[in-house]
Amino acid sequence: MAGRSEIVVRFAGEGGQGVVTAAEMMARAASGVGFHALTFATFPSQIIGGPTWTQARISRSPVLAPGDSVDILVAFNAAAYEEHRVDVRDGGVILIDPSITPDPNDPGHRCITVPFDELAKQTGESRAANMVVMGGLSRLVNMPVQYFKEFVSTRFAGREGVVEANHMALDLGLAHLAEEAPVSDLGEPDPPTYKQLFIKGNDAVSLGAMHAGVEFYMGYPISPATPILIYMERNLVGPGRFAYQATSEVESITSVLGASFAGKKAMTATSGPGFTLMGEGIGLGWMAELPCVIVNVQRGGPATGLPTKTEQSDLLSALSPAHGDSRLPVIAPGTVEECFYATVAAFNWAERAQCPVILLSEHTLAERAQNIPKPDLAATPVENRVTYQGKNGYLRYDARELSPMPLPGGPGAYTANGSEHDSYGDTTHLPARHVQMTERRFGKLKLLEDGTFESERKAAKIAIMPWGGSKGSVREAYDMLREEGMDIGWNYTMYLNPLPPKLLEELLSKDLVIVPELNYQGQFASVLRSLRVNAEAITQYTGLPFKAGQLAQRIRSMIAAAPKATAKQAVKV
Numbered sequence: 419m420a421g422r423s424e425i426v427v428r429f430a431g432e433g434g435q436g437v438v439t440a441a442e443m444m445a446r447a448a449s450g451v452g453f454h455a456l457t458f459a460t461f462p463s464q465i466i467g468g469p470t471w472t473q474a475r476i477s478r479s480p481v482l483a484p485g486d487s488v489d490i491l492v493a494f495n496a497a498a499y500e501e502h503r504v505d506v507r508d509g510g511v512i513l514i515d516p517s518i519t520p521d522p523n524d525p526g527h528r529c530i531t532v533p534f535d536e537l538a539k540q541t542g543e544s545r546a547a548n549m550v551v552m553g554g555l556s557r558l559v560n561m562p563v564q565y566f567k568e569f570v571s572t573r574f575a576g577r578e579g580v581v582e583a584n585h586m587a588l589d590l591g592l593a594h595l596a597e598e599a600p601v602s603d604l605g606e607p608d609p610p611t612y613k614q615l616f617i618k619g620n621d622a623v624s625l626g627a628m629h630a631g632v633e634f635y636m637g638y639p640i641s642p643a644t645p646i647l648i649y650m651e652r653n654l655v656g657p658g659r660f661a662y663q664a665t666s667e668v669e670s671i672t673s674v675l676g677a678s679f680a681g682k683k684a685m686t687a688t689s690g691p692g693f694t695l696m697g698e699g700i701g702l703g704w705m706a707e708l709p710c711v712i713v714n715v716q717r718g719g720p721a722t723g724l725p726t727k728t729e730q731s732d733l734l735s736a737l738s739p740a741h742g743d744s745r746l747p748v749i750a751p752g753t754v755e756e757c758f759y760a761t762v763a764a765f766n767w768a769e770r771a772q773c774p775v776i777l778l779s780e781h782t783l784a785e786r787a788q789n790i791p792k793p794d795l796a797a798t799p800v801e802n803r804v805t806y807q808g809k810n811g812y813l814r815y816d817a818r819e820l821s822p823m824p825l826p827g828g829p830g831a832y833t834a835n836g837s838e839h840d841s842y843g844d845t846t847h848l849p850a851r852h853v854q855m856t857e858r859r860f861g862k863l864k865l866l867e868d869g870t871f872e873s874e875r876k877a878a879k880i881a882i883m884p885w886g887g888s889k890g891s892v893r894e895a896y897d898m899l900r901e902e903g904m905d906i907g908w909n910y911t912m913y914l915n916p917l918p919p920k921l922l923e924e925l926l927s928k929d930l931v932i933v934p935e936l937n938y939q940g941q942f943a944s945v946l947r948s949l950r951v952n953a954e955a956i957t958q959y960t961g962l963p964f965k966a967g968q969l970a971q972r973i974r975s976m977i978a979a980a981p982k983a984t985a986k987q988a989v990k991v
Contacts, residue, residue, distance in 0.1 A: 424477035425559045425602045426485040429551075430502045431494030432470060437461075440492070440548045441472035442787050444555065447569035448476045449616050449789035452609030457787040458484035460962065461726050469497060476559070478608055481788070482890035486965040489601050490558055492551055493518060494534070503527065511558055511601050513551070530598060537590045543583035553591025560600040563592050613792040619757045619783035622790070623713060624649040626761025627685055629793070630800050632711075634677035634684040635661040636670045638692060641725050642784040643715040646687040667692035671699030671712070678708040679834050681803065681825040683765060687713035690732050691721070693739065700774050701740025704859060706834040707815070709768035709775075709803065711761070716780040716886075718961045727961030728781035730886050731937035733945070736776045737915055743856055747771065747866055748915040750778040752889030755790040757783060759798065760912050763869075766801040771862040772823060778914070780936075782963050783887040806830040816841035819861040869913025871921040878907035879929040880977060880988045883953075885914060885942050887963070892934050894966035895973060904977075905988055914942070917949070925951045929984045932956060932976060934969055 429440040438459050445455035454477050461470040475485040487507040493499035496518045503512055508526040516536075520529040532554055538547040549570070556563040566588050574580045617625075624646050627635075635654050637647040650661040660677075664670040670686045677684040688696065693714045703710060716732045718724025736748050747767050751760035761777060768775040806812055806822040812830035814821060824830030833843030838855060840846045875881075884892035889910060896908055909931070911921055925931055925946065931953040933943040940955025947953050956972050958964055977988045 423479075423602075423604065424475065424481075424485075425489050425604060426473055426475045426487065427490045427492065427555060427559070428471060428473040428488045428502060428505070429492045429494070430469070430471035430498035432468065437470045437494065438472050440551060441474040443548060443569070444552060445474040445476065445787055445789075446616050447552070447566050448474075448561070448607075449614065450569055450572075451565050452607030453477065453604065454479060454481045455616075455787075455789055456481040456484065457785075458782065458963070459785045460728075469501065471498065471502065476604065478604060482893050483966060484891075484963065486967045490555065492555075509601075511598075513554065528598075530595065532591070532594055537594065538587055540590060541583040541586040543580070543587070546584055546587035549584045549587035550591040550594075553588035553593075554595040555591075556588070557592055557595045557598060558601050560603045560605075563588050610791070614789045615792050616787060616789045617754060618645070618785060618787045619751075619754045619779060620645040620715070620785075621649060622754050622757035623687070623761045623777070623779060624653070625793070626758040627711070627765070628653065629758075629795055629798060630762045630765035631683050631802070632685050632765070633659055633682040634674065635686065636664050636673040636677075636684075637686050638664045638667050638670050638688065640667075640689045640692045642717055642781045643687040643689050643692075643713065645784070646713060646715075667695040668699065671696040671703075674710045674712075675699060675703050675706070675708050678703070678710045679706075679826070681805070681823075683709075683769070683803075685711040685713070685765075687715065689715050689717050689725075690719045690723070690735075693732065693735065697739045697741070700746070701742065701744060702836045703774040704740055704744045704746065705836050705838075707772045707859070707862075708834060709772050711764045711768055711775050711777055713761075713777045713779060715784045716778065718959075724961045726781065728887065728963060729937060729959065729961065730780055730888065730935050731939075731941065731959070732778065733885075733914070733937075733941040734939075736778050737945070739776070743860075745860065745863065745915065747773070747775045747863065748778055749775065749869075749912055750886040750914050751783065751912050752884070752886055752910065753790075754783060754786055754788045755793075756912055758790075758793050762798055762800065763913075766799075767866050769801050769803050771865050772820060773859070773862060778886065780887045786887075813841040814843055815839065815855065815858065817858070819858060819865065863916050866913075867916055867919050869911055869916070869918040869921075871909065871911035871913070871918045873907070873909055873921070873924060875905070875907035876924060878905050878988075879984060880905075880980070881907035881909050881925070881928050881931050882934070882973065883909040883925070883931050883946075884934050885910070885912075886935075888934055888936060891964040891966050891969060895934075895964070895970040898966065898970045899973060904974075906973075906977075914945075922949060922951070925949075925953075928952065930954065930977075930980055932973055934958075934964060934973075936963070 459472040534547040635650040654661040806824040814832035837845040943953040943955035
């Protein structure tokens with residue numbers, strides 16, 4: 419169907435067939451010439467093999483989510499064809515290997531056989547099958563093959579043989595599908611006027627940490643947080659910087675706390691199981707008031723659960739990861755771009771409140787590759803530690819909320835105690851001291867009420883409020899409902915605890931706040947209810963993100979089932 423201004427291409431097969439690489443390659447090439455692109459990847463937890471699929475969504479306008487339906491499916495094996503063809507829209511195209519027998523009773527799709535491997539062998543480079551695919555896709559999406567050739571020339575600069583083989587593969591793929599009608603017509607790209615980065619969420623977190631001035635990183639490998647560890651090992655180098663792979667998550671968090679006590683900006687990253695193991699250490703950081711950032715890249719759980727799938731099910735544990743009375747600051751980015759700014763904000767909060775701050779990402783953000791505006795570093799302020807500059811005899815924990823931190827070897831020596839303590843840090847069991855210190859620790863959260871938030875249609879009595887990586891899909895659903903004339907509002911923030919006070923005030927004025935989230939319990943909705951907001955969750959726990967169209971229907975149903983006056987207000991044009 420020519421004329422479509424966007425395209426969704428899915429690649430499906432076995433791990434190790436280059437499925438993930440194909441989607442990223444297509445998105446990178448498209449974004450390099452001015453299109454907007456976003457990828458989504460899902461794969462099994464084994465090192466190689468197993469059903470894997472990725473998709474790239476390319477558009478002339480900004481992309482919010484992976485997309486609901488598929489325009490083109492590239493199926494590398496029969497299992498992929500059978501599983502994914504149901505997601506291809508009517509009029510879409512399926513590219514299949516010659517070993518696959520298409521269903522003759524499937525009239526809704528155009529099925530085209532492409533000998534990926536055989537054509538690749540003609541180039542002398544058997545690994546060029548993905549380039550054969552790209553050549554064919556350039557015809558189907560009506561994009562000049564030169565876009566892909568320029569990408570290849572840049573990617574493999576200095577390796578003329580590789581460039582030549584891949585250019586030949588692109589031409590062979592294009593020639594094989596030369597007579598096929600395009601599925602869409604993206605037209606000419608409209609490059610943005612600002613500089614861009616094509617980046618994944620985990621890398622954006624890492625860049626944010628570097629801008630914030632991280633000096634110490636200790637982490638243990640765990641999917642999907644491992645890329646942050648790898649980035650730090652490669653880039654956090656030089657005098658005064660240290661990155662290391664620990665032997666466990668317990669070693670990670672205790673080392674981070676030690677570095678923080680010594681005056682360093684310190685960070686670790688993990689996922690749900692590792693975060694649980696860090697609980698006691700995080701409690702020590704809260705009690706001893708040691709600033710640090712802990713990144714939890716959420717995945718499906720409990721236990722090993724779905725280690726390579728996405729979920730938003732660690733919010734409650736992020737808020738209270740330690741035993742006893744504690745309530746940690748939590749920031750949860752909703753886009754790849756926000757991953758950068760949320761990390762800077764997490765470091766700023768940690769230094770300002772002198773406590774651990776939880777950065778709550780998730781698999782769908784960690785593995786998403788997207789072109790984003792290049793962050794404006796000059797407009798992204800960094801806060802540094804307030805250190806004690808006085809004399810000895812200093813009472814570290816005496817102030818109501820906050821006091822400067824002494825550095826080891828300098829004046830104001832104190833005990834960073836995991837037991838309840840007095841103003842100096844010495845252990846005490848006196849009830850009055852426990853009351854004093856508990857109120858001091860919780861009082862510091864008042865210092866963090868500067869979070870920003872989004873608000874649209876403030877007067878509407880029903881609002882949609884997503885959190886985390888569901889933001890894009892929920893926004894698409896919200897836009898659909900607004901185009902239908904539904905009178906609903908929009909609220910969003912990545913600052914989940916503490917919530918911006920003005921946002922909470924606005925939410926309290928609503929008859930209903932609908933919270934789509936990827937967990938069984940409706941965790942953020944329950945948090946909002948504890949703050950007296952009338953919030954109800956729309957939940958999903960498949961390991962996959964929301965589809966905007968399906969979510970819009972569920973929102974319609976929830977509003978229709980709401981009290982009569984509320985529902986009537988919502989559908990008013």
